[in-house]
Each structure stands twice: as structure tokens, then as C-alpha cells.
Amino acid sequence: MNDTPAPLRVAVLGCGAVGTEVVRRLLEHTTDFSARTGAHLELTGIAVRSLDAVRDPVVPRGLLTDDPAALIADADLVVEVMGGIEPARTLILDALRAGAGVITANKALLARHGPELYEAADAAHVDLFYEAAVAGAVPVVRGVRESLAGDRINRVLGIVNGTTNYILDEMTTNELDFAAALRQAQDLGYAESDPTADVEGLDAAAKAAILAALAFHSRIAFSDVSAEGITAITSEDIASAAQTGHVIKLLAVAEHRHEADGRGGVAVRVYPALVPVEHPLGNVRGPFNAVLVEAEAAGTLMFYGAGAGGVATSSAVLGDLVAAARNRVSGGKAPSESRYAELTPLGADQIHSRFQIRMAIADRPGVLAEVAAAVAEHGVSFETVRQQGLPGGPAELVIGTHEASESALAATLAALDTLDVVLRISSVLRVEGI
Amino acid sequence: MNDTPAPLRVAVLGCGAVGTEVVRRLLEHTTDFSARTGAHLELTGIAVRSLDAVRDPVVPRGLLTDDPAALIADADLVVEVMGGIEPARTLILDALRAGAGVITANKALLARHGPELYEAADAAHVDLFYEAAVAGAVPVVRGVRESLAGDRINRVLGIVNGTTNYILDEMTTNELDFAAALRQAQDLGYAESDPTADVEGLDAAAKAAILAALAFHSRIAFSDVSAEGITAITSEDIASAAQTGHVIKLLAVAEHRHEADGRGGVAVRVYPALVPVEHPLGNVRGPFNAVLVEAEAAGTLMFYGAGAGGVATSSAVLGDLVAAARNRVSGGKAPSESRYAELTPLGADQIHSRFQIRMAIADRPGVLAEVAAAVAEHGVSFETVRQQGLPGGPAELVIGTHEASESALAATLAALDTLDVVLRISSVLRVEGI
Numbered sequence: 001m002n003d004t005p006a007p008l009r010v011a012v013l014g015c016g017a018v019g020t021e022v023v024r025r026l027l028e029h030t031t032d033f034s035a036r037t038g039a040h041l042e043l044t045g046i047a048v049r050s051l052d053a054v055r056d057p058v059v060p061r062g063l064l065t066d067d068p069a070a071l072i073a074d075a076d077l078v079v080e081v082m083g084g085i086e087p088a089r090t091l092i093l094d095a096l097r098a099g100a101g102v103i104t105a106n107k108a109l110l111a112r113h114g115p116e117l118y119e120a121a122d123a124a125h126v127d128l129f130y131e132a133a134v135a136g137a138v139p140v141v142r143g144v145r146e147s148l149a150g151d152r153i154n155r156v157l158g159i160v161n162g163t164t165n166y167i168l169d170e171m172t173t174n175e176l177d178f179a180a181a182l183r184q185a186q187d188l189g190y191a192e193s194d195p196t197a198d199v200e201g202l203d204a205a206a207k208a209a210i211l212a213a214l215a216f217h218s219r220i221a222f223s224d225v226s227a228e229g230i231t232a233i234t235s236e237d238i239a240s241a242a243q244t245g246h247v248i249k250l251l252a253v254a255e256h257r258h259e260a261d262g263r264g265g266v267a268v269r270v271y272p273a274l275v276p277v278e279h280p281l282g283n284v285r286g287p288f289n290a291v292l293v294e295a296e297a298a299g300t301l302m303f304y305g306a307g308a309g310g311v312a313t314s315s316a317v318l319g320d321l322v323a324a325a326r327n328r329v330s331g332g333k334a335p336s337e338s339r340y341a342e343l344t345p346l347g348a349d350q351i352h353s354r355f356q357i358r359m360a361i362a363d364r365p366g367v368l369a370e371v372a373a374a375v376a377e378h379g380v381s382f383e384t385v386r387q388q389g390l391p392g393g394p395a396e397l398v399i400g401t402h403e404a405s406e407s408a409l410a411a412t413l414a415a416l417d418t419l420d421v422v423l424r425i426s427s428v429l430r431v432e433g434i
Numbered sequence: 435m436n437d438t439p440a441p442l443r444v445a446v447l448g449c450g451a452v453g454t455e456v457v458r459r460l461l462e463h464t465t466d467f468s469a470r471t472g473a474h475l476e477l478t479g480i481a482v483r484s485l486d487a488v489r490d491p492v493v494p495r496g497l498l499t500d501d502p503a504a505l506i507a508d509a510d511l512v513v514e515v516m517g518g519i520e521p522a523r524t525l526i527l528d529a530l531r532a533g534a535g536v537i538t539a540n541k542a543l544l545a546r547h548g549p550e551l552y553e554a555a556d557a558a559h560v561d562l563f564y565e566a567a568v569a570g571a572v573p574v575v576r577g578v579r580e581s582l583a584g585d586r587i588n589r590v591l592g593i594v595n596g597t598t599n600y601i602l603d604e605m606t607t608n609e610l611d612f613a614a615a616l617r618q619a620q621d622l623g624y625a626e627s628d629p630t631a632d633v634e635g636l637d638a639a640a641k642a643a644i645l646a647a648l649a650f651h652s653r654i655a656f657s658d659v660s661a662e663g664i665t666a667i668t669s670e671d672i673a674s675a676a677q678t679g680h681v682i683k684l685l686a687v688a689e690h691r692h693e694a695d696g697r698g699g700v701a702v703r704v705y706p707a708l709v710p711v712e713h714p715l716g717n718v719r720g721p722f723n724a725v726l727v728e729a730e731a732a733g734t735l736m737f738y739g740a741g742a743g744g745v746a747t748s749s750a751v752l753g754d755l756v757a758a759a760r761n762r763v764s765g766g767k768a769p770s771e772s773r774y775a776e777l778t779p780l781g782a783d784q785i786h787s788r789f790q791i792r793m794a795i796a797d798r799p800g801v802l803a804e805v806a807a808a809v810a811e812h813g814v815s816f817e818t819v820r821q822q823g824l825p826g827g828p829a830e831l832v833i834g835t836h837e838a839s840e841s842a843l844a845a846t847l848a849a850l851d852t853l854d855v856v857l858r859i860s861s862v863l864r865v866e867g868i
Contacts, residue, residue, distance in 0.1 A: 018616070021731070025731060029586070031582070032586070032610060032651075035582075035651070035772070035774035035775075036651065036774075038585055038770075072692060122608060125764075131581065137729075137731070138735060139573075139576075139577050139581030139582070139735070139828060142573075142575050142576060142577075142581050143576075143577075143578060146576060146580075146753065146756075146757055147565065147573030147576050147750070147753045148573070148749065148753055149470055149750070149751025149752075149753050149756040149757065149760075150467070150470075150753040150754070150755055150756045151747060151749040151752065151753065152463070212461060217466075217469070217470065240824035280738075295571075295749060295751070297455065297459060297571070297745050297746060297748050297749035298571035298696055298739060298740065298746055298749035298750070299571065299740040299745075299746055300571060300739060300740075301573070301738065301740075301832070302736070302737070302738035302739065303735070303736070303737060303738075304714075304732040304735065304736035304737075304738070305733060305734060305735035305736065306732065306734075306735075310733055311731050311733075312731060312733050313734035314731050314733070314776035315582065315584060315585040315729060315731035316581070317581055317584070318583075318584025318585065318731070319580065319581045319583050319584040319585065320582045320584070321584055322580075323583065324581035326583075328770060330559075330766060330767040330770075331765045331766060331767070332764060332765060332767055333448070333764040333765070333766055334764015335760055336472075338469070338470055340469035340470075340554055341469075365578055409810070417741055
């Protein structure tokens with residue numbers, strides 16, 4: 001409310017791909033930021049591990065420091081784009097406790113220590129913003145946290161990891177196998193040299209936990225998410241999916257199941273799924289992200305865009321920085337943690353999906369009847385069945401099931417495994433869409 | 435910051451489709467709203483024109499009033515869903531001046547009197563939120579106003595009128611003519627008995643003005659938007675589009691053209707355009723909306739969902755209500771008007787598009803050369819040419835142009851009109867996408 005508010009001192013922690021772009025845009029568009037926030041945003045320093053590393057010339061060497069604690073102590077707003085749990089966690093907590101608003105892109109930290117960060121932010125009445133932690137430039141965090149705050153969200157479903165989507169897309173479009181597609185993603189900088197967090201679904205699981213906590217107003221941590229990655233997906237799986245007009249996508253799925261007691265619970269999962277090509281998510285190519293939010297009143301909304309990359313992600317960071325700066329000027333605060341609903345994770349017997357089981361079977365009469373009996377015994381029913389001869393070998397049987405619980409599936413698979421006529425279970429995939 | 439904040443008194447102005455749903459959800463989910471905002475939201479009254487009209491039983495008769503001024507005087511938060519310019523304008527100004535935060539869905543009012551409303555809100559340091567004014571439940575207002583506030587938006591492009599999208603979709607899918615598709619939209623409640631605002635593009639123009647003002651940090655009013663509707667679209671246009679894999683969509687397009695002087699200007703238009711079926715907007719069916727935002731850092735983002743309907747729109751209204759209530763509790767404020775860029779509308783010679791001109795021509799040698807000469811004379815160049823005989827009549831010539839200015843197009847059309855060999859200009863449509 002002051003006519004000429006004091007400059008806001010901005011500290012940036014980390015100067016990798018995202019940090020460099022944040023610095024570039026902050027310095028290049030400084031008059032825009034002043035006009036949009038009502039205060040001059042003064043970049044006071046950039047904390048890095050090594051002062052001597054080779055950097056983009058846009059990064060002023062004079063602003064580099066290897067003493068993040070000193071930088072934070074003197075900041076109004078802190079942008080954390082260093083990643084990792086420590087020292088990011090301690091630095092963010094120190095910044096919040098010192099009264100600085102924090103903007104972070106750190107999905108791993110938020111999914112593990114979100115409540116602790118929220119508590120520190122609320123105690124100091126300062127902002128904690130994290131749009132860039134989920135789906136890069138795609139504003140789904142604000143969408144769920146603010147735009148849909150007056151609605152009831154039933155399900156959030158999306159492609160939130162660009163690396164795995166790129167790999168699966170290459171396997172589909174260019175018929176590469178997993179290893180070759182991964183190498184290509186690494187060559188292009190879409191995948192890291194240790195790709196574990198991406199290909200095992202852990203990165204997507206952290207994002208799923210963040211979205212689920214916001215959507216369901218409950219504490220959902222990384223450890224509440226069951227994650228299955230894409231390392232077991234074969235070219236055969238991709239080809240088989242294509243036969244029925246499907247593609248395989250790594251989905252993050254957070255859903256609220258309403259139970260008879262009126263409260264229900266949540267299931268938060270990451271898994272590769274069969275998705276029809278004409279499904280909104282079936283069409284998401286390369287490293288792009290898309291998230292569907294299904295809400296009681298709004299119906300189904302889709303958010304789509306670039307899910308990764310330093311430039312795109314900097315847009316989300318800087319949007320949050322403007323919001324935090326506006327709050328500094330006008331006196332507002334980002335939403336606090338909303339956890340009143342206290343929904344808890346469901347057990348495997350309460351989580352339902354449709355499955356596709358692909359198996360090699362002996363090619364002789366009566367096999368289908370045997371398999372069908374084993375499946376039916378566990379309360380699982382067929383939606384589709386497809387059998388075809390494999391060249392010079394046994395037959396392939398592909399079963400699509402109606403909705404079944406995860407525990408019924410596990411029991412069914414165990415039963416199938418004991419049948420002599422089932423030579424091999426080639427793949428088990430969940431099915432999304434019609 | 436109080437442990438038990440006072441209840442927030444909420445007044446609703448208008449009780450049509452949106453107002454009824456707002457009331458229903460406010461009353462049904464009252465504990466959710468309390469938990470999410472930190473204060474009890476108390477619905478104090480619903481202003482209506484007629485106390486005796488037949489209403490959904492969810493609307494408590496005891497809360498109805500025909501004295502909106504008295505209701506406002508006593509409110510902390512005012513939800514305006516009555517529509518129209520007056521008395522909505524006066525009531526909103528009175529509410530803001532009295533210190534109430536305002537949530538409105540009134541696109542016509544905002545596009546004409548936005549600056550006046552913003553000034554009143556800023557003077558009183560209260561909120562003005564209007565997510566529901568554009569694209570129903572789709573959170574594109576917050577996306578542009580907040581999420582992308584740290585980026586530079588080059589273009590906003592979207593389908594923001596569900597009525598016309600439904601009509602065009604019916605003309606495409608079920609081969610209805612315009613009149614029949616309009617009647618069907620009216621029967622289903624998608625179009626009003628006087629459909630002018632929708633089919634003439636005026637509703638979309640108001641939304642385009644709102645998005646352009648936010649995207650370009652400039653005052654853009656309804657009168658700055660050039661609007662062309664869909665009343666001239668024929669079944670022939672639709673069929674011709676389908677021949678080249680296109681559909682016709684009514685687009686709202688707001689773009690910032692950078693000029694040599696470094697400032698440039700904006701072009702904000704509504705027009706029916708040829709869109710490839712595989713374009714993200716080509717696939718938007720029925721009454722749905724979708725908006726693409728092209729930004730310097732974020733790249734292209736898409737927002738998609740239900741663009742109309744009382745239930746979906748109530749989600750946007752209530753999201754804003756939660757934001758305004760949270761601000762009441764924590765001391766924040768919605769963003770002020772951002773108009774520092776002071777970009778102004780471009781003239782017709784500065785606005786460029788690709789065009790498709792479809793015409794009936796005499797079927798004899800030399801005609802194409804004559805047409806080509808007339809087009810080239812005005813600096814317009816061909817991208818595609820397609821000629822085909824019409825059954826038992828003249829030939830049809832379809833020209834696709836490279837980018838040309840609106841004024842060059844007008845001159846070209848005038849020149850074509852003077853040619854004897856051009857029997858009729860059947861349609862002129864802009865072309866979007868590749």
C-alpha cells in the first residue's frame with residue numbers, strides 16, 4: 001500500500017538449467033517484473049556448489065556465492081531450484097523462519113517434507129509456492145490448489161513425467177526398444193545418466209503425492225504412492241497395444257473412492273497403462289505433460305503443455321515469484337496446507353482397475369476354459385478376450401478384465417501361474433478409458 | 435490470523451442457472467468451505483428480480499430479496515451472477531466501495547467497464563475475481579492473470595463460446611445447416627431464444643477482450659475487438675473444409691505483434707477459421723471450450739473443459755469465492771489491473787492472417803491467370819490452389835494465401851469482385867494451423 005515500496009531482495013538457490021533461465025529472465029525483463037508486482041525485484045545472489053563451474057554468460061559472476069545461508073538471511077524471496085532433499089530442506093526452512101517467501105520446484109522434497117515446510121510458512125505468515133514442482137510450465141498446481149478450491153475433485157489423472165513419455169513415444173512411433181529409446185532420451189538431455197527416478201516412476205510418484213494432497217485436502221506423502229515404472233515395457237507390449245488402438249502411457253492417478261461410511265479413502269498410484277489413441281492422454285507426444293482433473297461441478301478439465309526443460313519450468317517459477325512479490329506488496333499469503341479431510345490411503349482390496357493380462361498358452365482344446373475358470377474363481381470377470389497363434393509357437397491369449405481390485409488381480413495372477421497350460425504371463429497392464 | 439475469525443457474509447446477486455448452483459453447493463458443502471477458507475461462509479441473501487418465480491427447491495425462499503442494495507451493504511463478499519450491464523455495474527461498484535470483495539461472471543460488463551471496476555477494487559483494497567467470465571469452469575483467467583504473470587505471452591487462441599462450437603460441430607458431424615443446428619442448440623438450452631450475442635461472436639469478443647487485457651498488461655475493451663460470427667457459414671463451407679481435413683471453428687484470437695519500434699501492438703479478433711482436424715482446437719467437440727496460450731518461456735499451454743452450463747460455471751465462481759475468503763482471512767488481495775504495457779490495437783494493414791477464398795469462376799482457359807494476377811497485384815501470394823468442376827455449372831476455385839494483411843485482403847477481394855470471370859465469391863475464411 002506504499003506508493004514506492006522498497007525493493008524486494010530475491011535469492012536464487014541453484015543455477016542449473018532452471019536456475020539459469022530464472023536468472024536470465026529476471027535480469028532481462030526487470031521492468032516487466034517491477035510493473036507487474038509493484039516493487040523492484042532485486043536479484044541479490046545465486047547460491048551454487050562450485051563458483052568456478054562453466055556457466056551461461058547471462059549469469060553474473062559477481063552474484064555467485066557458495067554461502068547460501070548468508071544469502072537467505074538477507075532475502076525477502078527465495079527461489080529454490082537446486083533440487084534434492086538436503087541442504088534444500090534446511091535452507092528452505094531457514095528462509096521461511098527468517099520471514100522470506102519461498103518458491104520451490106522441488107517435488108522430491110515437497111512429497112516427503114511438505115507438512116514441515118507448510119508449518120514453517122504458516123508460522124511466519126509467508127508464502128510457499130511450488131507450481132514448477134509438477135508438470136513444468138503447466139499450471140496444474142494453481143489449478144488444483146486455487147481454481148478448484150470451491151469444487152470437489154474425484155480424480156486427477158495425468159502424464160507428469162516427460163522423460164518416460166518421450167521414451168514410450170519413441171518406442172511407439174519409431175519402434176525402438178526400451179534400452180535404445182532410453183539412450184536416445186539421454187543423448188537429447190531428456191533423461192539423466194542415472195535414469196532411475198524417471199523410469200521407475202519415482203519422479204511421477206512425488207508429483208502424484210503433491211497433486212493428491214492438494215486435490216483431496218489430506219496429507220499424502222511419497223510413501224503413500226504405489227509406483228510402477230516402465231522398465232518392464234517391451235516392444236511386444238507396444239505392438240500388442242497398437243493392435244487394439246491403444247498406446248502405453250505412464251500415468252499418475254490419484255483418486256478419491258467414496259465408501260459406505262461416507263469418508264472413503266484415496267488411491268494414489270503411478271503405473272504404465274493402456275490408453276486409447278483417441279483419449280486426450282493418448283495423444284500427448286514426446287516430452288509433453290497433460291493432466292486431467294475430474295471434479296464434481298467442473299467436470300473434466302485438461303491442462304496441457306511442456307512438462308520439463310529449464311526454459312519452460314522457469315515460467316512456472318517466475319509466475320510464483322510474481323505472486324509472492326504481489327503478496328509482499330499487498331499483504332497476502334499463499335494458501336496454507338489444507339488437510340482437514342484427513343483421507344487415508346486405501347488397501348489393495350479397495351483399489352480397483354481394469355487390467356489386461358497377456359499370456360502365452362498351450363495351443364490345445366480346453367485351455368480357454370481352464371484359464372477362464374481360474375480367473376472367475378477370484379471374482380474377476382472378462383471384458384474382452386483375444387486369442388491368436390504366435391508364429392511357430394504357442395498361442396497368445398489377451399484378457400481384458402472388468403474392474404477388479406488389486407488384491408483380486410494378485411490372486412488371479414498367482415492362480416494362473418500354477419496352471420500348466422499357461423506357459424508364461426507376458427505382461428499385466430492397467431487399462432484407462434473406454 | 436485470528437483463531438476463530440468472524441463468519442464471512444456472502445451475498446449472491448442473481449439466481450439463474452449459475453446462481454442456483456452456487457447456492458446449492460454453498461449450502462451443501464458448507465463445512466468444506468469453512469475448512470478451506472478458515473472462516474464460515476454465511477449465505478445472507480440472494481437478490482432476484484421476482485420473488486415469486488418458480489425456483490429449484492434448493493434455494494431457500496427466506497433468503498430471497500428484491501433489494502440488492504440492502505443485501506450488499508451488509509456483505510463481506512458479493513457474488514454477481516445476474517449478468518447484463520445495469521444494474522450489475524452499479525451494484526458491483528457499490529459493493530466494492532463498501533469494502534466487499536466481488537466475484538463476478540459478467541464478461542459483458544468486464545469487457546466494457548473493467549477499468550472502472552478495478553479502480554474501485556484497488557481504492558478499497560478488496561478483491562475483484564472473475565474466472566467464470568471466460569470459458570466457464572476452465573481456469574484460463576487465473577492461468578493468464580497469475581500463473582503466467584512471470585512470462586511474456588505472445589498469443590492467446592481459443593474456442594471460448596460453447597454455443598457456436600456446438601452449432602458448428604452439429605453442422606460438421608450431423609450435416610445440419612446453420613438454421614437447423616441453431617434450433618437444436620436452442621432446444622437443448624445451449625443457445626438463447628435471441629442467439630445474437632453468441633452467433634455474431636459478441637460473447638466471444640467480450641471474453642477475448644478480457645483475456646487480451648490480462649495477457650498483454652494493457653487496457654483492451656470490447657470495442658477494440660473485431661468480431662465476425664458464424665451466421666454466414668454454410669453447409670458448403672463445412673463440406674469444403676472437410677475435403678482438406680479441416681473443420682470450421684469460431685476462434686477468439688489475441689496476439690501481440692512486435693514491431694520495429696519495440697512496442698508493437700495487439701490484434702484481438704473473433705472469426706470463424708479453418709482448423710486442421712488434428713490441431714488441438716480441431717478436436718474440441720460440442721459445447722466444450724479450449725484455450726491455447728503461447729508464451730515466450732512456457733511454450734504452448736492448453737486449457738480445456740466445459741465452457742458453459744450452470745453447474746460447471748459454479749465451480750469457477752466458487753473457486754474465486756474461496757480465494758476471496760482466504761484473502762479476507764489472511765489479508766491478501768487479488769491482482770490489481772495490470773496495464774503498464776499500454777499496447778494499443780493495430781490497424782488493418784498491420785494485422786496478418788492466412789486466408790482461404792472460395793469462388794465460383796467461369797470454366798474456360800485463362801481464368802486462373804486472371805485471378806492470380808489480381809491477387810498478386812495486392813501483394814498477396816498463393817499457398818495452395820484447388821480447382822474443381824461443380825456439377826452442371828461453373829468451376830470452383832479455392833485459393834489459400836500466405837500471410838497477408840487484412841487491408842491487402844480487402845483490396846484483393848474488391849479486385850476479384852470486378853473480374854468478369856469471377857462469378858461469385860462464396861466464402862472467405864481465415865486459416866489457423868499448418
